[in-house]
Amino acid sequence: MATMQAAQVPEAEGDFEIVEKDVPAPGLGEVRVAVEACGVCHSDEFVKEGQFPGIEYPRVPGHEVVGTVDAVGDGVDQWDEGQRVGVGWHGGHCFECEACRNGDFVNCENGQVTGIHFDGGYAEYLVAPQEAVAQMPEALDAQEAAPLLCAGITTYNALRNSGAEGGALVAVQGIGGLGHLAVQYAQKMGFEVAALSHSPDKEDLARELGADHFIFSEDTDPAEALQDLGGARVILATAPVSEAITAVTGGLGRNGTLLIVAATGEPVEVSPMALIQGRQSVAGWPSGDAQDSEDTLRFSARTGATPMIETYPLAEAGAAYDRMIENEARFRVVLDVNGSS
Numbered sequence: 001m002a003t004m005q006a007a008q009v010p011e012a013e014g015d016f017e018i019v020e021k022d023v024p025a026p027g028l029g030e031v032r033v034a035v036e037a038c039g040v041c042h043s044d045e046f047v048k049e050g051q052f053p054g055i056e057y058p059r060v061p062g063h064e065v066v067g068t069v070d071a072v073g074d075g076v077d078q079w080d081e082g083q084r085v086g087v088g089w090h091g092g093h094c095f096e097c098e099a100c101r102n103g104d105f106v107n108c109e110n111g112q113v114t115g116i117h118f119d120g121g122y123a124e125y126l127v128a129p130q131e132a133v134a135q136m137p138e139a140l141d142a143q144e145a146a147p148l149l150c151a152g153i154t155t156y157n158a159l160r161n162s163g164a165e166g167g168a169l170v171a172v173q174g175i176g177g178l179g180h181l182a183v184q185y186a187q188k189m190g191f192e193v194a195a196l197s198h199s200p201d202k203e204d205l206a207r208e209l210g211a212d213h214f215i216f217s218e219d220t221d222p223a224e225a226l227q228d229l230g231g232a233r234v235i236l237a238t239a240p241v242s243e244a245i246t247a248v249t250g251g252l253g254r255n256g257t258l259l260i261v262a263a264t265g266e267p268v269e270v271s272p273m274a275l276i277q278g279r280q281s282v283a284g285w286p287s288g289d290a291q292d293s294e295d296t297l298r299f300s301a302r303t304g305a306t307p308m309i310e311t312y313p314l315a316e317a318g319a320a321y322d323r324m325i326e327n328e329a330r331f332r333v334v335l336d337v338n339g340s341s
């Protein structure tokens, strides 16, 4: 049987190890992908540190996967060998629960996560349910496209569903892995974009990425600064620092929405009076399903909105993960797998 190289976590809190594994065979309704590139995401911490309920080991993480369909299982009509595809966080759904019957696959009660419920893209091959697979435009470079399957879809999908119309003032809180993509998407969707950051050295970059305004939130009150611009229709919170999110909520304008994609368990404070008077709201947004991934990828290909990345070979997955988790990378880390396809 053919074997492949994979980077796996042997047990909760264990170190990455590079192993030879059997190339997995696609079962009923499954697709095998020869991996070209896989992004390293902060949520891979769930695997590394054993934070996901019920996760089994050893486990190969990775939910920002780009590659080529290499084999399909029985019952797969939609995908053929040779197609270029991506696989993101949403790793399949049951089609039967209440959420699925409403077409809300992201909220499936029996939903799977790529690289958590089944082995992900830190490997030369992975097998995924066919409904988790997204078509990948040829125009996108594999390494650059990988983070779009998680950081990209999350910010793109949140913005396009935010209710803001072209020309509205949209603020992006935090210019990091998510935020540097959000600024590009917001600008290319036609919004007036304000970038908010605690780092003054992000100003040039934020403006290059398309920000019309840069608010340095250490020496300016970010809420006042946004009110001076007329009040934000949407504040997209991308940096998981609850005090920083609390500090910007006063910048919402009439009908404004604080839209949170920054994953933190710490509470955010809002003023009920401000919410009531301005008819404002606070909301969260999950990433999206494979169709949302396709929309994200197509939009990125059309507009050239791509992440800034640092690449590492698969054999250095441990170092790549450390670089990401220590917040050193500008801005997304990608494993160059490009094995056998």
Ligand SMILES: [Zn+2]
Pocket: 041, 042, 043, 044, 063, 089, 150, 151
């Ligand atoms: Zn992710």
Ligand SMILES: [Zn+2]
Pocket: 093, 094, 095, 096, 097, 098, 099, 100, 101, 107, 108, 109, 110, 111
């Ligand atoms: Zn379901």
